[in-house]
Amino acid sequence: MSKKWLSILLVIMLAFTLTACGDNEAAKNSSLDAVKKRGKLVAGVRYDVNLFGFKDPSDGKVKGFEIDMMKELAKRLLGSEKKLELKEVTSKTRIPLLENGDVDIVASTMTITEERKQQLNFSHVYFMAGQSLLVKKSSNIKGIKDLRGKVVMTAKGATSGLVLKKLDPSIKLKEYENYADSFTALKSGKGDAVTTDDSILMGMQSQAPKEFKIVGGYFTQEPYGLGLAKGNKEMTTYVNKFLKDIKKDGTYKKLYIKWFKKSPPKDIPEEAVQKVLKK
The missing domain is CATH 3.40.190.10 (Periplasmic binding protein-like II)
Structure with a gap:
């Protein structure tokens, strides 16, 4: 192998190594044990989406369906919703903030896609949109x-x-x-x-x-999932159990009705693939 190709190969290997280390570091910092030890859950949420995550200008508080879900998660995980810290994310910033370990979890009307699954862990589907x-x-x-x-x-x-x-x-x-x-x-x-x-x-x-x-009706199927750091298996497992529990005990239905003024659909698929209608 020539020196030129050897150098290229080493650069590629180094890039993969740094990416893997970054993923592992983010997963470690936002692991189940790390969150419990810290005593605080940092959730990346929207401030601009009414009903899901919206900063109310009348009182400066962030409110919505996803906000209430994160409060419930903090209460069950750490014993109090007061141990939840909200950090604003946008469609552009939410994945980088997760990859950098700046947030433990992202609840931001994020559609589960195959491309995104290469960058982060997703929970089961908690909302189906179009x-x-x-x-x-x-x-x-x-x-x-x-x-x-x-x-x-x-x-x-x-x-x-x-x-x-x-x-x-x-x-x-x-x-x-x-x-x-x-x-x-x-x-x-x-x-x-x-x-x-x-x-x-x-x-x-x-x-x-x-x-x-x-x-226009629906021209795609958009399954929302909660985002977690790539490789963060224990936290992902815990969040999936949390979603299962709140659906079983009625908390999910209560929050859904509170924000959308109707009962949730009976069956929200655990796995869904985004579908785009062709011309």
């Missing part, structure tokens, strides 16, 4: 077929934009730092629609139900 469109009530847009040449907005790091461009390359995509900014842009007329999971769009619409509507 990608759709939010438009103004006056809009003539009824579905994807009406988006040709239109401006559609979403958040950076989300899969929604990629899915939409795959369905219709003529769509002009604008990405904002978060969903709140995307919704603000729609309100100010900077685009024709916002696309993401219907669950997130419901939160936007609930802020101004007389002005906006959700259209």
